[in-house]
Amino acid sequence: MLSENRFLAKTKLHLRSKIGGSKRFSGHPTIMVVDMKGTGAGISESANRLGRDIEKISLDQIHDAEQDKCSNHVTILGEAGAGKTTLSKMYCLAVEEGNVKTLNNIQLVHFVPAATLQNRSMTTAFNLLFTEQMTRGPDTKLSIQEEEAGQEWLSINSAKMLIVIDGLDQCLEEFGREKYPIVTATTPAKANDIIANIMSKNIWPDARVLTTTRWNIYWYIEADQKSDKVVGLRGLDDETLREIAVSNSIDGDKFLNALRNAPPEILSLCRNPMFFNYMTTLYQKDPSTLPDNLSGLVAAVFRAYLDPSSVKHYDDITRLAYNAMRDNIFVFPESYLIKHKVDANDLNKFLSTGANLEDSRDTPSPFDKFAEFSHQTMQEFCCAMHVLNLTGDGIKEFVTNQLNDIRMQLTRQLLFGLILNDEVTKPMEKYLANRKTSILECRKILMEHLHSLIENATIRNMETIMILNECGDETIQQINQKVDNIIMNQPGPLNGHILLAKMTERLSPLQVVYCDHFYLEPPVIEHFVHIRSYARIFKVQTVAIHDTSLTESNLAEYLKHLPLFHCDELLMYHCNLTKDDDRLVTRTWRKHGIRLNILSVIDESMNEDGYEVIAHIANLSECKELAIQQNGLTKIKLQGLLHGCQNHDTKFLLNEGKVPN
The missing domain is CATH 3.40.50.300 (P-loop containing nucleotide triphosphate hydrolases)
Structure with a gap:
């Protein structure tokens, strides 16, 4: 005991x-x-x-x-x-x-x-x-x-x-x-x-x-x-961002206004705690200029961390990062640091260290002394920097093989931003000089790889969009000549939707922009209102609305822009409609003349009154199929649905059990 x-x-x-x-x-x-x-x-x-x-x-x-x-x-x-x-x-x-x-x-x-x-x-x-x-x-x-x-x-x-x-x-x-x-x-x-x-x-x-x-x-x-x-x-809210800024001796309101005036993806990126702290570091040094993408942000932080006393050691830090990423190591025992000839004391802005010097065991732990990067993203950026210390063939091998490793996904984005974006490259030139492969040669290799990602004039995955977002205007102009279409599944999180909208504008004019699945949220809508100016055809197979507290104003906003997406299917996900919403739904649906092939509902908490409203929506949109989540349609809810069908003369194919992707 x-x-x-x-x-x-x-x-x-x-x-x-x-x-x-x-x-x-x-x-x-x-x-x-x-x-x-x-x-x-x-x-x-x-x-x-x-x-x-x-x-x-x-x-x-x-x-x-x-x-x-x-x-x-x-x-x-x-x-x-x-x-x-x-x-x-x-x-x-x-x-x-x-x-x-x-x-x-x-x-x-x-x-x-x-x-x-x-x-x-x-x-x-x-x-x-x-x-x-x-x-x-x-x-x-x-x-x-x-x-x-x-x-x-x-x-x-x-x-x-x-x-x-x-x-x-x-x-x-x-x-x-x-x-x-x-x-x-x-x-x-x-x-x-x-x-x-x-x-x-x-x-x-x-x-x-x-x-x-x-x-x-x-x-x-x-x-x-x-x-x-x-x-x-899903990111920090404005109040938390303001609180963190104030804790770093920054005027929270001024800082948030500066972020809102920056490119839209920067505010989205800064709802991520680590990147927000990075941005406060840069803002304290120079409030007038803020980076506008991920690689620019991390590169600026790299330069801020690399004080004059440690400049001579940056080759050590990039070599350590590269070898550790390939070994999938993120905490470095003293033996690993010695092997790669790194003294953590010379790089204390990049590496945090720990030691158990008081322990007098006969057999010491390999972690008696250890170090790790301040954050994994900084390790990934330093890894990308070291790629230029490879030969040309080594870079090609790294791009085609190592960067297909899912663990290297962020390193891939940072490498392309570092080399193919002049706004990132120029301030970093002195750190990239005297490498085995010149910036010019590396740029050529990466451009060849970028072209290989485009099949039949079409971009087909979100990772390519994320890579292109890191690239500069000159690179985008060259790629633009090869791209007519963007066709993909769900763009990912909110930031993914915003990046897709931005890239559609940067690559315009396009023939077709198509998404299989798309979440309709107020921050997303504002970035897509002008998309028809950039693409001849813009279509989304399934548009999803997820809002547990629909109000007249936000429902009207959703429905106002729904025709923009030319969707075949509307997925109402946990919208929790009630009988009181029927008049609102009727008015807004008729006003915008929305037509659907499929109306899908995933909402286990909605009662029979809500399903009566669903029947009315199906009638207003002239949908051919109503898809209900498996086990979601109880006998009582079915009665509400049937009652709505009788009241509104609604006819459709009921597909219980379909869960749209």
Whole structure:
């Protein structure tokens, strides 16, 4: 019992060391429960499908499920810098302090950065996640008796543990690329096998699990390892942005106005916590000029961090970043730094360091001294810089092979912006000089690759749009001669919609712009009102409206612009229509003369009155098919639907069970 108590006490000390003790964080991104059903899996286009937001939740609702039950495994998804790590630390603190009602039985909270799971040998789950992790602090190293007590405690009490595995995209081996053997808590296995078995509930099946990763990795995770619930991070609101700006001694209102006057994607990008902090750094140095894309922003931060005393070491930092990205390493033991001839003390603006110098073990942990980049995005940018230190053939190999690696997706975008955008390239020239490959030669290689991404004068994926957004006007003018059409599936998150609108304008005139699926939101609408000026034909197969609190003004705004998209199908997702909406719907539908082939409804909370309104909409739009989510149409709701059909003489094909993609 004494060893068990010491084990639990040391895990609490370890948690505090990982999340910053009692530190309080100011603000966090908007948290949305995301429905990933019907979004496909795997690679290519489906990787752009980010699910459908169901509802906004608070931090303490992350593990909530229906009927006050608990979701055992939850995944937090977000783009680079979206705040996944910060949010998961905040959540650990809330659970540990007893502020999460659903998890009020939790006695052990354990936070594990996936980047630190670098044991390449076979080991057990407890050894990997507890023994090895906790050796890094002199006060948390487990004795043999405490290890035995901890394993025994977990075998009985796993339901009283929350384990957070932060950053599946930073696992030593690429996650989700192969089938994993089923193992138990006591079976020696590789690190990825252990993580996969925790996620699929073979190890500690009753534990509460929280994992975080970037969106693109989610599609490679096997179905049995996917979580019971997915939440997505959708950016900071204006009030939180203002608060962070003020905390950095910046006039919050002036700063937000400057962002609003910048290109539209910059404000969207800065709702991402990391990029907002980057932008405040630049704003403090020069409020008059702000970068207008991702590569320009990170390049400016690179120059701001690289003070005169460390300029001579930038080759070291880019070489380290390149080799670490290829090895998929994000936390560097001292041995790794020595191998790559890097002194972290010379690069303290880029690298944060840690050391357990007080620990006098006979066999020191490989993490007694370690370093990591201030953020993964900075590591990816430095990796892109080092590509010019390859030969021409090496760059071609990197572009065609390495950059098809999903882990290199952001590096790819940053490389193209760094080389094919003069506004980014010119301020970086002195850092890119005297490389094995000149900027001019690298530019030629990347242009050849860009042309290879365009098939039959058509751009067909969102990643190409994101790459082109990083490129300068001269590059766009050359590409413009090769592009007539943009045809793709869902553009992705809000920023993806905005980038698509911007690229349509930059590549105009186009013949056809087509999207399979499109979310209609007020910030998106304003960027597409002039799209017919840039494309002869603009069509969206399915337009989705997701608004749980429709008002006359915002519904009128949606419907006013719906004809712009020439859609065949309208998906009303959790709009929660009521009988009071019928007059509003009738007036706006008739005013704009909207016609549809398919009307789709996904709304399990809407009552029979709402389904009566749906029947009226089907009549007004002369739709041929009404698609209802499987299990969504109960007998009572069907009666409301039939009553609406009788009242409005509505006829259509009812397709229950279809969930539009």
